Amino acid sequence: MNFGHGITIALIAFVIFILTLVTSFLRQDVDLEYTDYYSRELVFNETKEATENGLIYLNNVQIESVDGQLNMFFDENFPQFDQAELHFYRADNAAWDLNKNIGQGRLHQFSLDEFHKGKYELRMVWKDGDKQFSIRKTFWVSK
Numbered sequence: 001m002n003f004g005h006g007i008t009i010a011l012i013a014f015v016i017f018i019l020t021l022v023t024s025f026l027r028q029d030v031d032l033e034y035t036d037y038y039s040r041e042l043v044f045n046e047t048k049e050a051t052e053n054g055l056i057y058l059n060n061v062q063i064e065s066v067d068g069q070l071n072m073f074f075d076e077n078f079p080q081f082d083q084a085e086l087h088f089y090r091a092d093n094a095a096w097d098l099n100k101n102i103g104q105g106r107l108h109q110f111s112l113d114e115f116h117k118g119k120y121e122l123r124m125v126w127k128d129g130d131k132q133f134s135i136r137k138t139f140w141v142s143k
Contacts, residue, residue, distance in 0.1 A: 031094035050134035063139040084126035
């Protein structure tokens with residue numbers, strides 16, 4: 001085999017490799033985190049302020065899965081709230097996102113049957129008087 005044949009084989013292998021990458025990327029599902037970016041941009045400052053308010057409570061929330069249940073435990077340093085919105089965000093598939101509302105209490109349980117195996121991000125938003133709070137916490141579901 002001479003030098004020209006080696007270059008031709010290398011180029012053909014490279015083109016096949018690139019085409020394989022392109023087709024595999026085109027088959028991936030891509031979901032936007034939010035579909036209403038413009039309306040969210042208008043309230044960005046409030047969202048940023050709520051996140052800054054909630055930072056001090058980030059470590060006061062524990063999430064664990066035990067006996068087919070996802071347990072959320074708020075320790076005694078976490079402030080009391082009347083109602084909070086929970087958004088369980090799944091980055092790789094928007095169809096697996098979950099939205100829940102919770103009330104007062106230190107322990108909240110959810111069935112693991114509602115969740116799929118993998119990485120979730122909890123986004124929790126609540127109000128205390130006029131002040132809004134928001135936290136984000138990442139956790140893994142393993143069934």
